[in-house]
Every structure is written in C-alpha cells, then in structure tokens.
Amino acid sequence: MDCTETGSLAEENTLVNWPEFEAQRAQLGAHFARILGYFQEDGIKSVELIEAAVRDRDSAALVRPAHTLKGEAAQFGATVLSELAEKIELSARHFVEAQVTPEEIVPDAAKLRPLFNKTLEQLLRETNPLVQRRRFGVKESSNQSFGRL
Numbered sequence: 605m606d607c608t609e610t611g612s613l614a615e616e617n618t619l620v621n622w623p624e625f626e627a628q629r630a631q632l633g634a635h636f637a638r639i640l641g642y643f644q645e646d647g648i649k650s651v652e653l654i655e656a657a658v659r660d661r662d663s664a665a666l667v668r669p670a671h672t673l674k675g676e677a678a679q680f681g682a683t684v685l686s687e688l689a690e691k692i693e694l695s696a697r698h699f700v701e702a703q704v705t706p707e708e709i710v711p712d713a714a715k716l717r718p719l720f721n722k723t724l725e726q727l728l729r730e731t732n733p734l735v736q737r738r739r740f741g742v743k744e745s746s747n748q749s750f751g752r753l
Contacts, residue, residue: 619723624681625730640731643676644724651717654692658713661705666696677723685723688716
C-alpha cells in the first residue's frame with residue numbers, strides 16, 4: 605500500500621498490523637499503556653522535528669527523528685507509518701552524504717503528520733477499554749436478537 609492511501613476503511617485497516625500489535629501488547633503486559641504513551645509523545649516530537657528540518661532545509665536534522673519514528677512505529681505494528689519514516693530517514697542520510705538540502709522529501713514529509721495522526725487514532729481506539737475489541741479468527745454473528753417471542 606502506498607503511504608498516501610489512507611482514505612477508505614479497507615485502507616485504514618491496513619495501517620496497523622493488528623496481530624503484531626496484539627503480540628507486542630501481550631509481551632509488554634502491564635507496561636503496554638505507558639510505552640504506547642511514550643510512542644505518542646515521541647511521535648509528536650519526531651513529526652514536529654521533521655517538519656522543522658524540512659522548513660529549515662536541514663538534511664542532517666531529519667535523520668534522528670525519522671529513525672526514532674520508524675522504530676517506534678514498527679514496534680506497535682504501524683507498518684505504513686514506519687515505512688514512510690524509513691523512506692524519509694534513508695533519503696535524509698543520502699542528502700547528508702551528497703551535501704544537498706532535502707527539497708525532494710517535502711511531499712513525503714507533508715504526508716507524515718496526517719498518517720501519524722490517523723495511525724495513532726487507531727492505536728488509541730484499540731486500547732480504549734470502552735471499545736469492543738476485534739477477535740482475530742472469530743466471525744461475529746450479525747443476527748443477535750434480544751428476547752424471543
């Protein structure tokens with residue numbers, strides 16, 4: 605899936621690898637919510653730093669926040685976000701080596717904030733204790749009725 609395709613419900617459901625997310629949740633146990641909170645805080649900072657580096661035309665300043673966002677997104681199964689951050693990171697490393705400014709990365713950087721927000725929204729919705737959880741491999745019955753006559 606292209607990193608820009610986040611419009612339809614089917615595409616939204618591919619932003620996160622849910623089995624990978626659930627495996628991480630199980631592994632982290634009681635620490636999961638705290639670490640997801642760190643991802644939210646760090647992600648917001650990383651996106652802001654990437655946007656500032658692009659505005660400032662500073663290729664070197666793109667590398668660290670893109671690398672951080674890539675790894676943290678991957679940890680939660682946020683594969684589309686991780687792939688976009690990786691693309692920005694690798695491009696930034698190339699720009700640093702070539703000693704050029706990052707104008708080429710502007711379209712990808714512009715996609716980053718909306719993608720981060722949509723991905724974070726899904727992760728937080730999935731961890732909200734008031735939301736009914738999806739059950740992998742179990743088909744939900746649609747003919748539930750209350751009280752039979």
